[in-house]
Amino acid sequence: xxxxxxxxxxxxxxxxQGFKQKGFTxxxxxxxxxxxxxxxxxxxxxxxxxxxxxxVNVRKFLPTGKADAIYNLSGVVHASMNQTTGTxxxxxxxxxxxxxxxxxxxxxxxxAVNTFAFVENFEFQHTLKIIxxxxxxxxxxxxxxxxxxxFGMIGTSQISFDDVKxxxxxxxxxxxxxPGLMLGVSTYQxxxxxxxxxxxxxxxxxxxxxxLDTMVEEIKSYRG
Numbered sequence: 001x002x003x004x005x006x007x008x009x010x011x012x013x014x015x016x017q018g019f020k021q022k023g024f025t026x027x028x029x030x031x032x033x034x035x036x037x038x039x040x041x042x043x044x045x046x047x048x049x050x051x052x053x054x055x056v057n058v059r060k061f062l063p064t065g066k067a068d069a070i071y072n073l074s075g076v077v078h079a080s081m082n083q084t085t086g087t088x089x090x091x092x093x094x095x096x097x098x099x100x101x102x103x104x105x106x107x108x109x110x111x112a113v114n115t116f117a118f119v120e121n122f123e124f125q126h127t128l129k130i131i132x133x134x135x136x137x138x139x140x141x142x143x144x145x146x147x148x149x150x151f152g153m154i155g156t157s158q159i160s161f162d163d164v165k166x167x168x169x170x171x172x173x174x175x176x177x178x179p180g181l182m183l184g185v186s187t188y189q190x191x192x193x194x195x196x197x198x199x200x201x202x203x204x205x206x207x208x209x210x211x212l213d214t215m216v217e218e219i220k221s222y223r224g
Contacts, residue, residue: 004193018222033215037218079098139179156190178203182197
């Protein structure tokens with residue numbers, strides 16, 4: 001199943017313009033909202049540090065700065081926060097400074113390349129077993145690092161299939177069993193969609209809905 005929240009075009013354009021005027025990226029604001037929302041859903045762990053894995057595009061490190069779209073050239077940045085003290089604006093500023101320090105960090109590229117090289121020559125069953133073993137360990141520990149991935153813009157113009165116009169579109173994030181969690185973000189015609197896919201059998205749906213509601217409230221509170 002999926003939990004979805006959208007911010008309509010007109011409202012999102014206004015918000016995004018405000019972020020830009022302050023010198024922040026959309027991803028800065030999304031990450032700050034995600035981390036604060038995660039922290040607010042945690043109970044009885046005031047000193048627990050919230051960590052989030054953020055996928056980043058490593059194509060910019062290539063000589064041409066781009067690659068074929070089918071290539072999964074993504075690296076990972078690990079961001080963390082200790083508590084939700086201060087305002088949302090304070091957290092956005094903190095996140096922006098951290099992400100700026102990571103933008104030219106080639107260690108992200110090296111880690112991505114090493115990962116690809118590690119599994120390149122494995123048979124499918126071997127790779128699958130590694131993933132399954134990691135999954136078992138996560139379930140046993142009861143802990144997993146949440147993921148944020150902004151898939152980007154599907155398109156700014158109208159998409160049509162013959163005479164059928166696409167009214168709305170978003171990229172579906174991979175589904176995770178709890179405690180795994182991934183937030184996927186995508187934009188179509190300047191309407192942004194936040195999406196969490198999950199397996200209903202072991203997931204607190206109400207908690208995910210509250211998480212997304214909190215995120216949207218935080219984002220909307222940060223206007224021009």
